[in-house]
Amino acid sequence: MKSAQPVVTFRIDHLDVEIHPDNQAMGVAAADAAAKIINSAVERSGTANLVLATGNSQLTFLAALRKQNVAWSAVTVFHMDEYLNLPAGHPAGFPAFLRRHLLDEVRVGAFYPVPGHPADLTSACRGYEALLRAHPVDLCVLGIGENGHLAFNDPPADFGEADWVKAVDLDEHSRRQQVGEGHFDRLDEVPTRAITLTITGLRSAATMLCLAPERRKAAAVHRALTGPVDGTCPASILRRTPQARLLLDRDSASLLEPRNPERTGGAE
Structure with missing residues (x-):
């Protein structure tokens, strides 16, 4: 029988990086890790607070997470961004995405969507920040945009903002990615x-899992891991985030220098 392809692991600055054989393997590994983190938080404090991303990069992870044995009734779920004034019921809305791919299948303790039609934008941002501060995040699962964004922090991003939640104008590259x-x-x-x-706000999480599969993410991954750590590539801040772990597949890692395989969990 043909042996499974190894997972390549290494560290860049403070960031542990894993290259999995394919998107499916990456998603399963991320779901395994997420389930352990969530259940550990529940065992420790009786609850777990989770921030989730949306988008196609999360699909294999969410499919695998639905199959995990997780204490869902003790989990509070947040997500990290939402369009403003998208028509009601539009399938591209991020709460709708999470319901289709996770929340309709598991029964969580609570779900707090980012408001997409706030009467007062400033109050909406402050209110969501207050919720996050009242529910310290145990795990944030996020992706990397094709332009290097994290959530909707498009370049040039500000790494030192005091606010945890804000309104933004979307970069055209981000909007084209949605198409x-x-x-x-x-x-x-696209709004x-x-x-x-x-x-x-993202880095307030105790643990971060960043999932960036697919060849279309290869250029952004390369910039994040080999370029300067600055706002021109928001994802580069992961290299200064010790609680973060980056999971790739071979396609998204295709522009990186080849590395010798190590055991999963190893570093070089």
């Missing part, structure tokens, strides 16, 4: 503004 992923038919259908957790 490319099939969530909208045309660019003019131009959103609410997002800031880099500071």
Whole structure:
């Protein structure tokens, strides 16, 4: 029988990186890790607080997470961004995405969607930040955008913001990515503004798992891991985030220098 391909693991600055054989293997590994983190938090404090990303990069992870033995009734779920003023019921809305791919299948203790139609934008951002501060995040699972964004922190991103939640104007590259992923038919259908957790808000999590599969993410991954750590590539801040772990597949890692395989959990 052919042996399984090894997982390549290494460290860049403070960031542990894993290269899995394919997207499916990456998603299963991420779900295994997430389930352990969530259940450990529940055992420790009786509850677990989880921030989830949306988008196609999360699909294999969410499918695998649904199959995990998780104490879902003790879990509070947040997510990290949402379009402003997307038509009600639009399937591209991020709460709808999470319901389709996870929350309709498991019964969590509570789900707090980012408000997409706030009467007062400033109050909405402050209110969501207050919820996050009242529920210290045990795990944040996020992705990397094709332009290097984290959540909707497009370049140039501010790594030092005091606020945890803010309204943003969306970069055209981010909006085109949404069309490319099939969530909208045309660019003019994609909203131009959103609410997002800031880099500071994301990094408030005790643990972060960043999932970035697929060849279309290869250039952003390469910039994040080999370029300067600055706002021109928001994902580069992961290299200064000791509680973060980056999971790739061979396609998204295709522009990185080849490395010798190590056992999963090893470093070089």
